[in-house]
């Protein structure tokens with residue numbers, strides 16, 4: 001007694017677990033009892049449903065008739081199921097038919113391409129259940145039409161590809177512009193060098209030129225400038241392509257680099273009578289980053305703050321934490337930047353006040369490089385400046401978690 005009770009309980013559980021299958025088991029019984037009632041019920045289903053046995057269609061509900069592009073069920077009844085399936089899916093169909101008929105298994109949804117009477121291809125998902133129809137082993141197929149969904153997927157895929165191409169073209173355009181800019185920057189000093197070489201070589205013929213020294217000095221200036229330019233350009237173009245911050249495992253402590261940066265710029269600062277200050281204690285600011293790049297970023301900003309300063313001016317270097325960001329600041333009370341120049345200073349080759357460059361040191365690439373370094377490290381760089389009063393550059397970088 002208790003045994004049969006236990007068995008019953010087990011059956012209930014497994015029936016509950018196989019909800020879907022049990023529904024069809026139930027349907028099967030109904031069919032055996034009254035196939036007419038089954039057909040009536042199935043007609044109500046908005047999903048296309050069909051029964052096939054011995055490889056042929058035996059029954060289709062109205063939704064299935066419409067799905068196959070037929071006028072009435074008789075147009076399809078008796079026809080081979082395989083003829084309505086795209087050849088690419090024939091193997092799968094045969095495999096699944098075998099499983100349904102021989103193993104009497106309910107098969108999960110699977111994708112098919114179906115062919116309709118009016119020659120359309122439709123992407124569908126089909127669930128198959130073993131069945132008995134008119135006393136013979138059969139299977140009931142439930143069709144879910146996903147053609148529209150697939151079309152949308154395809155559309156999205158094309159959209160993604162188009163976007164990727166657009167980005168590539170944009171990158172290509174930027175590269176071309178970059179090369180054009182660089183050429184321009186190199187051409188000017190070269191022209192000056194050529195002119196001065198001619199001048200120096202013509203020495204003697206030109207009575208006015210007492211010594212070639214002036215020409216040589218001009219050449220030396222331009223050569224110095226070209227070397228700097230090429231060094232900066234190399235920085236902007238070399239490792240950039242391969243740099244993947246996400247995959248980087250190196251960590252750097254920015255507070256150390258700030259302290260070092262201040263030390264390394266002391267000579268330059270003293271020469272210009274500028275004091276560079278940094279608080280005694282800066283919190284440790286560990287980030288995931290490339291040390292050489294971070295050094296370059298910090299030095300660029302401190303050097304700018306010293307270079308674009310006034311006699312007896314000061315520079316304050318700082319480091320702190322705001323939320324999950326490391327914050328670096330370089331503040332100066334120097335010449336400041338005009339409203340006109342401010343939006344452009346991070347652009348390559350941009351120099352405000354082009355006249356003041358006694359040593360040929362300015363390439364206009366320092367801030368472009370600084371911005372680039374910041375951004376490949378997942379950070380942002382900002383500037384606040386008032387002409388004649390001074391500037392503050394702030395860099396935010398994600399702290400290590």
Ligand SMILES: Nc1ncnc2c1ncn2[C@@H]1O[C@H](COP(=O)(O)OP(=O)(O)O)[C@@H](O)[C@H]1O
Pocket residue numbers: 304305306308309332334335336337345350351352353361362363364365366367368390391
């Ligand atoms: N701290 C600063 N104060 C005033 N002007 C600055 C400062 N930093 C940068 N600039 C301006 O921005 C321009 C671009 O800077 P940068 O890219 O470092 O190029 P470079 O220093 O080679 O000219 C500079 O030419 C200068 O006019």
Ligand SMILES: [Mg+2]
Pocket residue numbers: 300303304366367
């Ligand atoms: Mg600079």
